[in-house]
Amino acid sequence: MSLMKMTALELGKKIKSKEVSAAEAAKAAIEQINAVDKEINSYVTVLDEDVIVKRAEQVQKAIDDGSMTGPLAGVPVAIKDNMCTQGILTTCSSKILGNFIPTYTSEAVINLEKAGAVILGKTNMDEFAMGSTTETSYYGPTKNPWNKEHVPGGSSGGSCAAVAANECFYALGSDTGGSIRQPSSFCGVTGIKPTYGTVSRYGLIAYGSSLDQIGPIAKDVSDCAAILETIASYDRKDSTSVKRDAYDFTGALVDDVKAMKIGIPKDYFGDGLDTDVKNAVLKVADVLREKGASVEEFDLSLVEYAIPAYYIIASAEASSNLARFEGVKYGYRTEEYEGLHNMIKKTRSEGFGAEVKRRIMLGSFVLSSGYYDAYYIKALRTKALIKQAFDKAFESYDMIIAPAAPTTAPKLGDSLSDPIKMYLGDIYTISVNLAGLPGISVPCGLDRNGLPIGIQFIGNCFEEKKIIRAAYAYEQTREYAECGLCQ
Numbered sequence: 001m002s003l004m005k006m007t008a009l010e011l012g013k014k015i016k017s018k019e020v021s022a023a024e025a026a027k028a029a030i031e032q033i034n035a036v037d038k039e040i041n042s043y044v045t046v047l048d049e050d051v052i053v054k055r056a057e058q059v060q061k062a063i064d065d066g067s068m069t070g071p072l073a074g075v076p077v078a079i080k081d082n083m084c085t086q087g088i089l090t091t092c093s094s095k096i097l098g099n100f101i102p103t104y105t106s107e108a109v110i111n112l113e114k115a116g117a118v119i120l121g122k123t124n125m126d127e128f129a130m131g132s133t134t135e136t137s138y139y140g141p142t143k144n145p146w147n148k149e150h151v152p153g154g155s156s157g158g159s160c161a162a163v164a165a166n167e168c169f170y171a172l173g174s175d176t177g178g179s180i181r182q183p184s185s186f187c188g189v190t191g192i193k194p195t196y197g198t199v200s201r202y203g204l205i206a207y208g209s210s211l212d213q214i215g216p217i218a219k220d221v222s223d224c225a226a227i228l229e230t231i232a233s234y235d236r237k238d239s240t241s242v243k244r245d246a247y248d249f250t251g252a253l254v255d256d257v258k259a260m261k262i263g264i265p266k267d268y269f270g271d272g273l274d275t276d277v278k279n280a281v282l283k284v285a286d287v288l289r290e291k292g293a294s295v296e297e298f299d300l301s302l303v304e305y306a307i308p309a310y311y312i313i314a315s316a317e318a319s320s321n322l323a324r325f326e327g328v329k330y331g332y333r334t335e336e337y338e339g340l341h342n343m344i345k346k347t348r349s350e351g352f353g354a355e356v357k358r359r360i361m362l363g364s365f366v367l368s369s370g371y372y373d374a375y376y377i378k379a380l381r382t383k384a385l386i387k388q389a390f391d392k393a394f395e396s397y398d399m400i401i402a403p404a405a406p407t408t409a410p411k412l413g414d415s416l417s418d419p420i421k422m423y424l425g426d427i428y429t430i431s432v433n434l435a436g437l438p439g440i441s442v443p444c445g446l447d448r449n450g451l452p453i454g455i456q457f458i459g460n461c462f463e464e465k466k467i468i469r470a471a472y473a474y475e476q477t478r479e480y481a482e483c484g485l486c487q
Helices: 008-016 021-038 049-064 109-113 157-165 180-186 220-231 275-290 303-324 340-352 354-366 372-394 419-424 430-434 464-475
Strands: 043-046 074-078 118-123 170-175 188-192 213-220 261-265 292-297 399-403 439-446 454-457
Touching: 008 043, 008 049, 008 220, 008 419, 021 043, 021 074, 021 118, 043 157, 049 118, 074 157, 109 118, 109 170, 109 220, 118 157, 118 372, 157 170, 157 213, 170 188, 170 220, 180 188, 180 439, 180 454, 180 464, 188 220, 188 464, 213 220, 220 439, 220 464, 261 275, 275 399, 275 439, 275 454, 275 464, 292 454, 303 354, 303 372, 303 419, 303 430, 354 372, 372 430, 399 464, 439 464
Parallel strands: 074 118, 074 170, 261 292, 261 399
Antiparallel strands: 043 118, 170 213, 188 213, 188 439, 399 454, 439 454
């Protein structure tokens, strides 16, 4: 097996046993990036080779003297470009942050660095995480390694494409309405969105503060569990951070689903679901039944209200969060202006892309006098009702399985031409964010065109171990497939 085909845990073991050095792994990753990223465009920023190798050598020294013992020590990683990294360009794939170099590092990345991670660079994304295809990036679209005429999904499309094309061993993404799980499905990789508050949001440039959550993207469930175990922590700097009793997610890597009760929402299998996706998800249900789980259909109400509620809440929060980008203290500033008001107006007009402007305007509208009660308050009430619907479901089931997306990856340009179509593509993922639940997307087959299909395992709050266990059990039965660039 070539070095870049290894999982993060496999590589970590080989580095520990001195079969491979951390510097050799870093150089192999750089070589792969140089070979394929001109086509894929997974990265916005790749660090200088000397910087990467020097960090790898420092980590190797710490591994050798026993001060770094974690399973991910020395393993190269890519970071989504909306997580602050001290001294490294952090753009959110936007012109308005095209020159922003943070003076501090996000807590999740600090946790990785403490564990010995070697950062390769920052990955492409939809601008400010607003999009489902990684086409709204100021730095151009990322392409799907399985078929470069198709999108990788979004907004963490750069991270998912980088993992799929073996340009890193794992990556961090963020999930506001499915932005880890949907692109993981489109790119044939595995991604976890943890329970809200499990991973600190400190240093994550906010889109929708009540919905955003950082999570891992990797080649398999074992890697994702180990990465989540590393990045999850209580953080006093984040007011939404939750102090959990335990963070032992790798303890759930057991091939056993006997006596588990699993629900399949009938509401998720109506019009708009591609036949290949539907069949693939139902095959997973059959596999889990054969392994001893009880799987049955049930009604999960309020699904049709999830998309309007999500886009009202997320856009409202975005309009507030993005008000700080005005060219005064940092970021892009227009060259010609007359007075402060004109400078701010021109800077924001020139610095933000069309999708970001659309959501800022929608958010400002629903928060405005006369519309706040009619839209925003109703959306918050709907969010509470959606959480209640999931609470009721989890009284009967250990978890829920569902498609990660209604279709496989669309062609480049198809979704951008119709924003409503792009929004509707989030139908199976956004409820999880509205309710603050954990979810994991796992590859479960290919469609008629050879594009990956993903299935979602959704758990109750703080029950990541149940969905990791079920996903791992299923993963032991599925055939492994690779994209053309991975072979």
